[in-house]
Amino acid sequence: MKYEFGYAVCSLAFLTVVAVHYFQKKSYPSLQNHIYGKVMLLALADLILDIVGSWTIMHAQTLPPWINYAINTPFYIIQTILPVALFMYVLAVAEELRARKRLLMGAILLPAAIGVLALLSNYATRWIFYADPGQTYTRGPYFYWLYGSVAFYLILTLLALLHYRKNFIKVQFTTILLFLIFVAAGVYIQYLFPEYLLSSMVIALAITMMFFAMQIPEDMLDAVTGVFNHAALMRYIDSGVRHRRKMLGFAVSIEGLLHQGQHLSLSAMNEAVKQMADYLERLCPKGWVFRMSASVYVMLTEDAACYEKAAEELKETELFHYETAGSIMRLPLAVCAFSEGGLVTSSTNFTRLVETAFQKAKALGQKGLIQIDPETIADLNRYAAVETAITKALRQDDFELRFQPIYSLGKERFVSAEALIRLSDPGLGDIPAQEIVSIAEANGTIVQIDRQVLRRACRFIREHGPLGRYGLDMITVNVSTVDLLQDDLYESIISIILDEGIPFDAIGLEITETVSAAFSDDLIVRLQSFAQKGIRLLLDDFGAGYSNLYRIANLPLYAVKMDHSMFSAYESGTQSAVLFEEMIHLCKQLGFLVIVEGINRPAQIDELRRLGVDRIQGFHYSKPLPAREFLGLFQ
Secondary structure, rough: OOOHHHHHHHHHHHHHHHHHHHHOOOOOOOOHHHHHHHHHHHHHHHHHHHHHHHHHOOOOOOOOOOHHHHHHHHHHHHHHHHHHHHHHHHHOOOOOOOOOHHHHHHHHHHHHHHHHHHOHHHHHOOEEEEEEOOOOOEEEOOOOHHHHHHHHHHHHHHHHHHHHHHHHHHHHHHHHHHHHHHHHHHHHHHHHHHOHHHHHHHHHHHHHHHHHOOOHHHHHEEEOOOOOOOHHHHHHHHHHOOOOOOEEEEEEEEOOOHHHHHOOHHHHHHHHHHOOOOOOOOHHHHHHHHHOOOEEEEEEOOHHHHHHHHHHHHHHOOOOEEEEEEEEEEEEEEEOOOOOOOHHHOOOHHHHHHHHHHHHHHHHHOOOOOOOOOOHHHHHHHHHHHHHHHHHHHHOOOOEEEEEEEEEOOOEEEEEEEEEEEEOEEEEOEEEEEEEEEEEHHHHHHHHHHHHHHHHHHHHHHHHHOHHHHHHEEEEEEEEEEHHOOHHHHHEEEHHHHHHHOOOEEEEEEEEHHHHOOOOOOHHHHHHHHHHHHHHHEEEEOOOOOOOOOHHHHOOOOOEEHHHHHHHHHHOOHHHHHHHHHHHHHHHHHEEEEEOOOOOOHHHHHHHHOOOOOEOOOOOOOOEEHHHHHHHEEE
16 A cells, blocks of 8 residues: 655644644643643654554565564554543543542553553564565454544543533633544544545644643743742642642742832842742752742642752752842742641642741741641631631621620719620630631621621610610720721711611721721711711720821721720839820820720729729620620619
8 A cells, every 4th residue: 555644744744843832831730731741742653653654564565574563563552542641631621530530540441451452462463463574564353443442532532521511611622522523533534545644644733723722831820930820829739639649849938029129120120039930940840830929939849859859958048149230139038848748738728828837937036947837737727717617607697796885984884885796616616806807807708797797786776775775875896997998888887877777876986096097088088977977986906006196186086995005004114104194185185085995903993093084994894795694784
């Protein structure tokens, strides 16, 4: 038989260009890309052997028989393996190629394994083909088993594609479907017209089509450094967890880089971060480097030796040296080490773990290499558990409201109360309110909590009011820093009070002192609108932050709540005592009531009365109480 080599030669040239382009570029380290690279190499080998093997078949009468066996045996083996590799690739894209399916995969691979064994023993059995001295190349009795094997795996791949179609995005599904149609058509044409060598050509074209339609590594690369970006890191971790890969590595933070960047040009700053990325890539060639944020990098590897070598060097590296704008800059490094493969359990947990480790190291003044310890993992697990409990409580309205009464020294009775949230979880027990607020502010659910507390407080007043019957003038609720920045703050609060049908002056809003210095003019106008409605505003935790006194003087406040730390400093007899007295005097001159928090001992009362304090809140008079016990104080 005379073969036409033109199609195959052109396909080989074209696929070679595509392969060079693919392997030169940094490819995202996923299982599907790993298999795709192997498929491309198999396709190249298939084309080369197809061309050379066809030539040896044409000249079988003049060539030694061993040449035909040496060339065509590996060619047919690759033709048997390629459809299997394509099937595995489709499963990898669908994220269904998992260790727990080993028995099923073994059964599926059995026909291909039989075919490969038959080819390896073909020299003796002559089942697939044979070439005798001086004779033409002859197909054996089981030659068409090869076509049957290819058809079997193409059908299997099509069934897998349809079964897992929800796991594919539209372009993936369409591309793989066209791929299968191309290959099936090519194999069938090859069966009818074997002299044209079309099967390898069609496979090459289909693989090229997949390259242009599906391989988009630029989406996973950081434009400045050339390493993988944050999105790639999240996908890599989640994929690694699904496939139970033991990932070791580091998170490296360049401390002070953003501050230093204020004094550098954009090009100099970019050069600095690229030098860091290049350093980490050289440090562990068998690892993957990701830029997690502007100044934080992550290196992950499954190679323990590579990890240990990198760890030894990073132990000795406390400063990041980089050259830019003709000078050498030095910035401290913080390195968080993941020395156990099981520590990385999800992309979300990984992000929190890195943040927790760096925050803990900074608080303890640790430098250099920081090992993730069980305590850090416990903190992370606690954070995740509390976050889950908060989400569940919001969904099921499980937050409990407690009321802590506030005592008037002048009237010698309770005159108001602060509504506080409490949350008890079956697994966690009672969760401290400060922990709830901290986590809720971080994930944005604090606004929902604030609204829920306000509505519950308004409902309490509506059901048990009016407050005057108890001698109370208002119930106060806390408004978080995050909530203060919401555009719908005013409209939302007013709407809740109106919905519950209570007087505006029955509610007080406590805003935190720590953000008062940053209040914008727009926010001050909004707060003044609350005051005009009759809603009283209280400045909470005064003395715990860094207030701008000029700003506070311009706020429409009803009262200032002095943080307990200020009174503790007063009691210590230091110079802060003078400051405490002056603050009380200043607040009263501005027309604000003065409330002191955290008073727990009777001996403190007379001194506070002497200083001119108006009201007291603390365990001396009452801890926060459930609604029924709170109402019992007035019966």
